[in-house]
Amino acid sequence: MSSHAGSVAVFCGSRMGNNPVYHRTAQIAGEFLAQNSVRLIYGGGANGLMGVVADAAIRAGGAVTGVIPDFLKTREKMHERVSELIVTSSMHERKQIMFTRADAFWVLPGGFGTFDEMVEILTWKQLGRHDKPIVLVNVAQWGNAVLAMLDEAVSQGFASANARAMIQVVPDVASALACSAPERRESTYPVDTL
Numbered sequence: 001m002s003s004h005a006g007s008v009a010v011f012c013g014s015r016m017g018n019n020p021v022y023h024r025t026a027q028i029a030g031e032f033l034a035q036n037s038v039r040l041i042y043g044g045g046a047n048g049l050m051g052v053v054a055d056a057a058i059r060a061g062g063a064v065t066g067v068i069p070d071f072l073k074t075r076e077k078m079h080e081r082v083s084e085l086i087v088t089s090s091m092h093e094r095k096q097i098m099f100t101r102a103d104a105f106w107v108l109p110g111g112f113g114t115f116d117e118m119v120e121i122l123t124w125k126q127l128g129r130h131d132k133p134i135v136l137v138n139v140a141q142w143g144n145a146v147l148a149m150l151d152e153a154v155s156q157g158f159a160s161a162n163a164r165a166m167i168q169v170v171p172d173v174a175s176a177l178a179c180s181a182p183e184r185r186e187s188t189y190p191v192d193t194l
Contacts, residue, residue, distance in 0.1 A: 006038065006039065006103050007038060007039040007040075007041050007065075007101055007102050007103050007104075008033055008038055008039070008040065008041065008102060008103065008104045008105070008106055008180060009041040009042065009098045009099070009101070009102035009104070009105045009106070010029060010033075010040060010041070010042045010053055010105075010106045010108060011042075011043075011105065011106070011107050011108065011110060011113075011114045011117040011118060011121075012026060012029075012042070012048075012049040012050055012053060012107075012108035012109060012110045012114055013048045013049045013050065013108075013109055013110035013111050013113075013114060014043070014045050014047050014048040014049075014050050014076050014110075014111075014113065015047070015048040015049070015111065016048050016049060016052075017048075017049065017109050017110075017142070019109075019140055019142070021139055021140045022049060022108075022109040022139070022140070022142065023049065023052055025108060025109065025137060025139045025172070025173060026049040026050075026052035026053040026056070026108055026109075027052055027053070027056040028056070028172075028173045029053050029056070029106065029108060029137070029173045029176075030052070030053040030054060030055065030056025030057035030058075030059075030060065030062065031056045031057070031059075031060045032173050032174065032177055033057055033062055033177075034056070034057045034058075034059075034060035034061055034062025034063075035060055035062075036177060037062075038062075038177075038180075039062070039063040039064070039065060040053065040054065040057045040062060040063070040064045040065070041065045041067065041098050041101050041102050042054060042064070042065075042066060042067070042098075043066065043067060043068060043076065043094070043098075043113075044066030044067050044068030044072075044076070044078060044079055044082070044085060044086070044087075044094075045066070045068060045072070045076030045077055045078065045079060046076070046077040046078065046079040046080075047076055047077045049108060049109060049110065050076070050079075051077070051079065053108070054066065054079050054081075054082060055081075058081055058082065058083075063083050063084075064082040064083050064084070065082065065083070065084040065085075065086065065101065066078070066079050066082040066084070066085045066086065067086045067088060067094045067097045067098050068085070068086070068087055068088070068094065069087070069088050069089070069090055069091055069093070069094050070087050070088065070089060073087065095117070095120065099121065099124070099130070102132065103132060103180075104132050104133040104134075104135065104180040105117075105118075105121050105132060105133070105134045105135070106135050106136075106137060106176050106180070107134070107135065107136040107137065107143070107167075108137050108139075109137075109139065109140075109142040109143075115146055118134070118136070118146070118167070121134055122134055122150075122163075122166060122167050125166045126159075126163040126166060133168065133179060133180050134166060134167045134168065135167070135168045135169075135170055135176045135179055135180060136167055136168070136169050136170070137170055137171075137172065137173060137175075137176050138169050138170065138171060139171065139172060143169070147169060150164055150167070151164065
């Protein structure tokens with residue numbers, strides 16, 4: 001565990017997605033984190049891939065922190081069996097807590113909320129607010145389109161190649177764990193983005 005992050009925030013879908021490999025990837029992610037004594041920090045829901053990753057970590061004996069806004073407790077079906085559940089008053093507070101507590105960030109298959117979290121945490125790294133690893137697990141190439149959007153921002157002159165390189169892309173969870181050791185553990189939350 002010493003070479004890995006002490007905690008990883010996992011961004012992923014509150015739905016299952018259409019490909020069964022997404023379910024399996026979320027399951028493996030939860031198991032891997034637990035088996036390596038890495039705390040899972042995630043959005044606190046029991047639905048979709050969020051629920052799968054949390055359930056897998058719990059079954060494997062891992063520590064799980066769920067962070068969910070009050071207004072999503074019913075919609076995302078708040079997970080009642082996590083070791084630590086934090087209910088926030090807003091999405092901003094949820095993101096702040098996840099950002100502060102995580103040593104690294106994994107982006108698993110997901111939709112608009114997952115894209116939002118990925119782009120925000122990547123922007124903060126670009127702005128020098130943290131230097132924590134950001135890893136997109138591109139299983140079944142689910143993330144190709146969003147990665148193409150980042151590449152297009154570079155080719156159109158809106159982002160630098162250095163900024164684009166701040167997100168690592170790996171094919172599977174094992175590779176994500178291997179590159180999740182933080183360079184340094186800063187936890188300065190960029191409040192000016194609220």
